[in-house]
Amino acid sequence: MQFQTFTYPNNTAVVGRFAPSPSGRMHLGNVFSLLMAWLGAKSAGGNIILRIEDIDPRAASKQHARTLMEDLTWLGLTWDEGPYFQSDRIKIYDQAIAALTTAGYTYPCFCTRAELHTGSAPHACDGTYIYPGTCRTLSLIQRKQKAVDKTPSIRLRVPSNTDKSAVRSFTDLLQGKYRQNLATECGDFIIKRGDGVYAYQLAVVLDDALMGVNQIVRGNDLLSSVPRQLYLQELLGAPHPQYAHVPLLIAPDGHRLSKRNKDLDLGTLKARGVTPQQIIGFLAHLAGLVPRGTAVTPNELLPNFSWHALPDCHQDIVVTSEVFDTNS
Numbered sequence: 001m002q003f004q005t006f007t008y009p010n011n012t013a014v015v016g017r018f019a020p021s022p023s024g025r026m027h028l029g030n031v032f033s034l035l036m037a038w039l040g041a042k043s044a045g046g047n048i049i050l051r052i053e054d055i056d057p058r059a060a061s062k063q064h065a066r067t068l069m070e071d072l073t074w075l076g077l078t079w080d081e082g083p084y085f086q087s088d089r090i091k092i093y094d095q096a097i098a099a100l101t102t103a104g105y106t107y108p109c110f111c112t113r114a115e116l117h118t119g120s121a122p123h124a125c126d127g128t129y130i131y132p133g134t135c136r137t138l139s140l141i142q143r144k145q146k147a148v149d150k151t152p153s154i155r156l157r158v159p160s161n162t163d164k165s166a167v168r169s170f171t172d173l174l175q176g177k178y179r180q181n182l183a184t185e186c187g188d189f190i191i192k193r194g195d196g197v198y199a200y201q202l203a204v205v206l207d208d209a210l211m212g213v214n215q216i217v218r219g220n221d222l223l224s225s226v227p228r229q230l231y232l233q234e235l236l237g238a239p240h241p242q243y244a245h246v247p248l249l250i251a252p253d254g255h256r257l258s259k260r261n262k263d264l265d266l267g268t269l270k271a272r273g274v275t276p277q278q279i280i281g282f283l284a285h286l287a288g289l290v291p292r293g294t295a296v297t298p299n300e301l302l303p304n305f306s307w308h309a310l311p312d313c314h315q316d317i318v319v320t321s322e323v324f325d326t327n328s
Helices: 028-042 062-075 090-102 140-147 200-210 220-235 266-271 276-286 298-304
Strands: 015-018 047-052 081-085 106-109 153-156 167-172 176-181 189-192 215-219 242-246
Touching: 015 028, 015 215, 028 047, 028 062, 028 215, 028 242, 028 276, 028 298, 047 062, 062 081, 062 266, 062 276, 090 106, 090 153, 090 189, 090 200, 167 220, 167 242, 176 220, 189 200, 200 220, 215 220, 220 242, 276 298
Parallel strands: 015 047, 047 081, 215 242
Antiparallel strands: 106 153, 153 189, 167 176
């Protein structure tokens, strides 16, 4: 079923996006994804939209947002439209949830995090839990009783395992074919948390569709979320964009670069005197676009950029804090 609640642009040109969270200073892993998004759109003569994903107040700072935009400009990663702030778009998300609820696709969930992570709950091969549908069949009386003690989250029903529409597949520009059974590998998923924060899956699908984004480039840790987004896109009558999931940058001990640990963040690199051309050149080298040690601007990379020219993108890339000590 599709809703006529929203009208979406139908862009023929490539429209990409930057969609960072203002939770801290960007690190090299963030910049790598943004550079690939910028090159993917600009090399095709397209545009980039900047959207600040600040709907979670625990991971949102106006100062971080300002610094983020200053860093993007410093790097030469300019944008053509925006910035848009998700915190200004709450009514849109409410409208979508209301439509999905009216159509019978949602239900309140009272499960706690501890209950979902018990050893008895089903888990996917990567350790994430598969929601078993605990609250799916609660009666109206049971829901009212539980609501006295806990504000529920809102879950979206996925098709049953016997329904062919439970299987979602797509071809990623870098990762190739990907297939997932929503019923057995995901389960009904949250579109609004109990604390009132809208889930990433819902917000990103609506924002991308309404902004006309048709090429999404991001880290490969989000690859498994695409089937949920394809399902939401179909329910909301939104077009399917093209996806490219790039490798993550990781430290030698195997952990992912993070804002929390300030691993190779732009503040640290700037303080060390590293130039934006060195940063772009290093990341371009990781993508196989230039020789090691090349200092370059994003614009200088455009003539030779091609998704097909990138090296194997199935493995994470190890980086160290010494990458710029010898002008690497």
